[in-house]
Amino acid sequence: MQAILIIIGLVIGASTLAAILWSIAYPDRRLWPPKRYTKATPVLVWVPTFTLFSILIVLGFMNWGSLPIPTLLRFGIGIPLIVAGNVIVWSEVAKFGIAQTGGAKGSLRTCGLYRYSRNPQYVADIAMIVGWIVLSASPGAALIGFAGIVVLMAAPFAEEPWLKEHYGSAFEDYKATVRRFI
Numbered sequence: 001m002q003a004i005l006i007i008i009g010l011v012i013g014a015s016t017l018a019a020i021l022w023s024i025a026y027p028d029r030r031l032w033p034p035k036r037y038t039k040a041t042p043v044l045v046w047v048p049t050f051t052l053f054s055i056l057i058v059l060g061f062m063n064w065g066s067l068p069i070p071t072l073l074r075f076g077i078g079i080p081l082i083v084a085g086n087v088i089v090w091s092e093v094a095k096f097g098i099a100q101t102g103g104a105k106g107s108l109r110t111c112g113l114y115r116y117s118r119n120p121q122y123v124a125d126i127a128m129i130v131g132w133i134v135l136s137a138s139p140g141a142a143l144i145g146f147a148g149i150v151v152l153m154a155a156p157f158a159e160e161p162w163l164k165e166h167y168g169s170a171f172e173d174y175k176a177t178v179r180r181f182i
Contacts, residue, residue, distance in 0.1 A: 001062075002063070002140055005062075005144075006055075006059065006144065008051075008055060009052055009055040010143075010144070010147055012051060012052045012055075013052060013150070015048070016048055016052075017150060019031040020151065020157070021158075023158035024154070027158075032155065033159055033162045037105065041102060041103055042099070042102050055144055056129065056144045056148065057132065059138055059143075059144055060133075060135070060138045063138035063140050063141070064138060065137045066138055067137040067138065067142070068137075069134060069137040074135050074136075075135065077131070077135075078132065078133075078134040078135025078136075079131065080131070081131025082128050082131035084124070085124040085127035086128060088120055089124045092112070092121050093121070101121065108163070108166075108167040108171060108174065110178070114178070116178065116182070117179060117180070118156065118174070118175065118180050118181075119155075119181055122152045122155060122156065122181070123181055125152050126149050126152050129145040129149055129152075132145065133145045153181075160175070
């Protein structure tokens, strides 16, 4: 079962990364962000995302504590990263809306946490993944988690040409003053 979950997780991660790399290389034929937001877009965005996170969680429980990470470190770092990441992600999703978070057109956000990072949701997602890897101390969770982190770190490179196209000089000014991550 663990091997199947790892394979599924790696296929989802690799497919998502391939779509992002395609979008970086061919912005006129990009897959992310979507050219048009349709009824299928949320399914194409959220099903792989939640599946990958679910696999990450299940693998963490399957091999709980297998890596030699001290318990105090696991709980002292893992839980705060997971909690902080969730608070940040879901508070920003509430401000953006599910559709815009999933690729629909909206407004250029430059306030709140976006004053400090152009991608606070990705940073928070990465914090959650790192937190779960540390807390669960699971090799399977680490493998899938690192795949997810690579995807999250690549995504802004596909999004930035789209943001420049839609928001022009406002995005360029914002980009010049705020870091991509932290």
